[in-house]
Amino acid sequence: MKIEKNTICYISEKGHNNFWYPSTHKILVKEACEVERVAWSSGGSRIAIRVLKSNLVPFDLTENTSSHLSPPTADEYTVVWINPKNV
Numbered sequence: 001m002k003i004e005k006n007t008i009c010y011i012s013e014k015g016h017n018n019f020w021y022p023s024t025h026k027i028l029v030k031e032a033c034e035v036e037r038v039a040w041s042s043g044g045s046r047i048a049i050r051v052l053k054s055n056l057v058p059f060d061l062t063e064n065t066s067s068h069l070s071p072p073t074a075d076e077y078t079v080v081w082i083n084p085k086n087v
Helices: 064-070
Strands: 007-013 020-029 047-052 056-058 077-082
Touching: 007 047, 020 047, 020 077
Parallel strands: none
Antiparallel strands: 007 020, 007 077, 020 056, 047 077
């Protein structure tokens, strides 16, 4: 799957029963890139994707965004949530 540059995503946060859910913290895809959908549910209208950290830029710096995006090396992945129409 591919997502386009400037796509808005939401980082993950732990929630009920230690499951991961989309947070309210937005991040931006800085370059069009290949992503992989992961089989996570409970994201409401969003789906979970696995993306390289180096392709993401936070809108705001919080403890949550820092822990999910740092260090942004080329070979580390994180899971973010996006609207399915953006895939």
